Amino acid sequence: MEDISHILAPLNEPQRDAVTATGGNRLVLAGAGSGKTRVLVHRIAWLIQVEHLAPWSLLAVTFTNKAAREMRSRIEEILQQPIGGMWVGTFHGLAHRFLRAHWQDAKLPQHFQILDADDQLRLVKRLLKELQLDESRYPPRQVMGFINREKDEGRRPEHLDDGGDFYQRKLIEVYREYQATCERAGQVDFADLLLKTHELLRDRPDIRHHYQERFAHILVDEFQDTNAIQYAWLRLLAGDRDNLFLVGDDDQSIYGWRGARVENIQSFQRDYPNTQVVRLEQNYRSTGNILQAANALIAHNPTRLGKNLWTQDAEGEPILRYAAFNEVDEARFVVDRIRGYVTEEGYRRAECAILYRTTAQSRLFEEALINAQIPYRVYGGLRFFERAEIKDAMAYLRLVANPDDDTAFERAVNTPMRGIGPRTLENLREQARETRVSLWQAARDLLASGNLPPRAAGAIGQFLDLIDRHRRAAPDLNLDGLANDLIAAAGLEEHYRKEKDGKGQDRVENLGQLVETAGRFHLELGDAEIEGENDALAAFLAHAALESGDTQADEFEDSVQLMTLHSAKGLEFPIVFLVGVEEGLFPHSLSADDPHRLEEERRLCYVGMTRAMHQLFVSHAESRRFRGSEDRPFPSRFLREIPAALVREVRAGGLSRSAAWGSAASLAPGTRQAGASWGAGVPEAGQGGGFHLGQGVRHPKFGEGVVLNSEGRGAAARIQVKFHGEGAKWLVLAYAKLEPLG
């Protein structure tokens, strides 16, 4: 008998029950901080090391790439070996893998591509125009939402009934046209990945049986976030093997807006009556006070399965509540407190997290942190592959992989401007529409027909040639070589270099980074399941769409963590600041009226609170600048739902406004040590020559101004200065001869 204590010893009774379960389905209702991931990981270790199952017979699925990475590394850690053939990934990632393997069965071109949300929106807009539907009556975002919602529920256009409603009929028409366009171009959107996978499993018993036999166990994380298709997909994969191991928490369901159905938890128990339910209610994360407060809050939700977390931990500190004067004061308060924890109580910066409802809120805190010279890191927000310049470059790569990619064609054809304007493009579109071919093919046809004005013909000829040339060269090049050549030949770098809005330099740097990323990706590809050179490009494009670059693995500096509540799920921090807890913002005004959405907002608040281990702060501003105008929001109803006995009101103690600013401003320029490092994307203090936000400066040419912003590091460090009469300019610190004033 081998030693299995490493698997069982760290577990409590119910956790052990779940991990060692035999026969039948398991539903693990795991409260926040109750060791959910641990149970999943140990379950897998149990199956492999005790039941001696082969890794390839296991399937583990999560929702976010982050969670998938975490699970993968923890599995490898406990097994002390690579996960081998185990399928561990997100629903979308696994579906993609499946469709790549079965592209013929799914009636997809071998190099089908993935449409991300931005591509999707552009496509919808284009179709609305083609169908002559007014964007004000058919807001593209809502039309897109309609399409996605239907797909998430597993409905194709032909399943839909307009019920005699004109508007509905039009929506269905757009959906149908949208789908046809995607198919013509060999493109698949996020929802399609799941839907097509489901359809294939449903319609092909042979394939279904193959996978049903292969997977001895199917483990699902965050089951409460599954949508209709994902659930149906799991059922097909499981067949009647009763091999499902689902972990979830109805109180942490926060993705209803993208089709997630908490009800799947109940449906599951109905659909599989032989399911054993395990409840994990002991919390190992938070103090008693934090837990009590969170429990009290979530108790206000009428529709829940019911569960009460408890802890052996001490009560701990009360929750601290701060009523800020305005949003700037709120940020200042938070940063002061963080400074206190770090300098006086020995916390690392990375142990402090600022959680907010909307991404837009991050800026205030970033500014305050920059000002205080505290390194920070923002999660989420604009991801690498979503940046305009990266999408531009990717459009060229996509065309090389598949010239029929209309979305990419539209984007690349006149970026940078090469004289193919709206008029010419309209010509192409019409030709494409009439002959039912891609824009690429239409361009070739039109060019061959000689029916183009000479100027347009020349420009188009060059563009087609550019792509063709690289298509031929691609097989002999590494990804980075291809990307590099393409960016240069397309003139993208030059285009951005000349851009004068101050962002140009950044964009050029990002293009450089894209080439690097491509190179690294190519290297890492070695062990993956890629056959020919051609597939490297396809894999890279898929990677860009599916992971959108949230890795940012570089920044390992100890830094304060900033993120939305959604991206905080699954994480924990000793010190948590839950900010902007105001009516209108949290709960968000778009959700406050609908009871279901309100419940989801409350769950989001619950998620946020339960991230905290030692100390939880909640703050709200009495006045907030929002979209230009001034707002006087009420404190959130959620604050009232936390028992007063657990909360202590704080005033901005100790550090007054002037003291907080003084600490940065009182140092004479130049005397600051380089060791006092700045936040991510901010110049080193030594490099900065002692500039900080709000500081007066003099420039030989532009005169006097005030520092507004800064970004980049080292030689790339730049600051934005508002000059009197001149407006704001971005200046490269290394070159600009700036003189500090005051």
Add this chain to the structure above:
DNA sequence: AACTTCGGCTTTTTT
């Protein structure tokens, strides 16, 4: 065809 200006609208969250 390219560039400028103006006005409306927006963002809740992510694969």
Add this chain to the structure above:
DNA sequence: AGCCGAAGTT
């Protein structure tokens, strides 16, 4: 406040 599309100007 900032972004995008529409309309107007060169």
